[in-house]
Amino acid sequence: MDGKSYLEDGLICRIKAWFKIAEQAKQNSDLCSPPSNTHRMDLQVGWKPPREGWVQVQTDGSVLGDSLAAAAGGLIRDRFGRCLDAFSCNLGVCSITSAELKGATVGLERAWQLGFRAVELNLDSQTAINIIKNWQDDDHQHGLFASKIGQLLTRDWQVEVKHVFRECNYSADFLASKGHCLPFGTHYFDVCDPHLYHWLLYDVMGNTMTRSINMMI
Template sequence: MPTYDRLIKHGLIIPNWFIFCQRDAETPDHIFWNCDSVRPSWHTFCIWFGFPEALSSADINSFLVLAWDRKMSTQVSKYWKAGIIAMIWAIWNQRNKCIFDNYKFCQRRLLHLVRVAFMEMEMNFKKLGHMDNSWEDYMVLRNIGIKGRAAPPPTFISVSWWPPTAPWMKVNTDGSALGAPGALSYGGVFRDHWGWVRGCFHYKHSMGYAFEAELLAVITAFRIARARNWNNLWIESDSTYVVGLLRKRSEDVPWRFKASWAGVLSSPTGFQLYITHIYREGNQVADLMANPSREEGWWPHEIEEIKHAARQDMAVHSFVRVSR
């Protein structure tokens, strides 16, 4: 950006003062944040969005970091971020007009340019999210002259774990990663048609992603079932990725798991595989087994840590999933 301080560093001989205040040196921080002529505009802008505390930022970079981290509804957030960009553009636009066209800086015109940017967004982009259906969001959108889009009402879904029918053995699996990538941990719980736990496992793996942990959980469950002659295996997971792979018989997995995954897909004669998806609210027993703080191992019985959750599942306890 060709501010006066940078042009001087490149050898241009010009007076280094900002055209708005005609006093302080023209630097990016002074132009866009610290100048006494610009601060009232930022104050008005932050008041529009109910965020006056942002004005305590020492420079424009600190403000941007604080502003981008602020939690807002999807509709307000898009106007907030677009408005910041419009403010910076409008300040630079006014600066150039003052220098080259002998304009006089006008705060009202600067804010008018920002409002025009909001109106253009409203006209040209139809999918700009929803407000939080709160008084605060209503006031923000009214301040900037935008009609609020009410969020749709939430949907409540009842989620329950159901035991398999005999002679099926049902295994619920889950996996997690401590980072992206991070250390992998995964586990699973086998239960019969009465809902009794017939075994559970927890293992760890080197660095990877959460979806890879979900893959490893299914691969391990398959191997355990084969070793114990549970030839009617029902796999249930909260990973749509893994469930989709199994249903499509897809081999599209990371190369380091291709051989093991091929073994799952090419089930031997007499071995039956059934796959279902369950929301995580109903997969709490497997989630407990995937906890990275747990020790590795296979237990051919129910362990104390999952006892309460397993009993809830046996009673077909309903959990509620809320989605929009």
């Protein structure tokens, strides 16, 4: 994990992560106007640790433009923000929702394998969360992933599935973007990518960003 070539790869992944964040922010700003009975409210949002005795699994998916080149990534963190495990996946070609669900599947499987039994799963995709919580049909286009997650959730452990804003999920976003730079398949990191520590430190220092949301009047 030493050497110039590795550092260059990490820098490329960080740049891609920032471009992805910027592109998605622009897409959000281009959405249709909110209903007339709402108003915009600014919130300061940032990473929040899991409660004592729990670990946090943060996952994310990434799809590069029209190519549909897909990747996913995630990490397991303790309540002090330390990275206990991390992974990136190159998924080939699939939809962004499939990538999000694949990341959640790998993250939960990894947490179980490592012996954690109180897990907070964080995703910034409300669509993926809705599928996880409401899945009933194996024939659904995302039924394979949803079924696997459903099976994981029935095991003898505690899992809470939570939606978080993208501004609270930069570490997972970085690892998902890193997946585009790796060979096809899932890659686990015994020693976390040194570039990941930038985002871990960003979180534990209590940094926040302004998020505008629609509030009902």
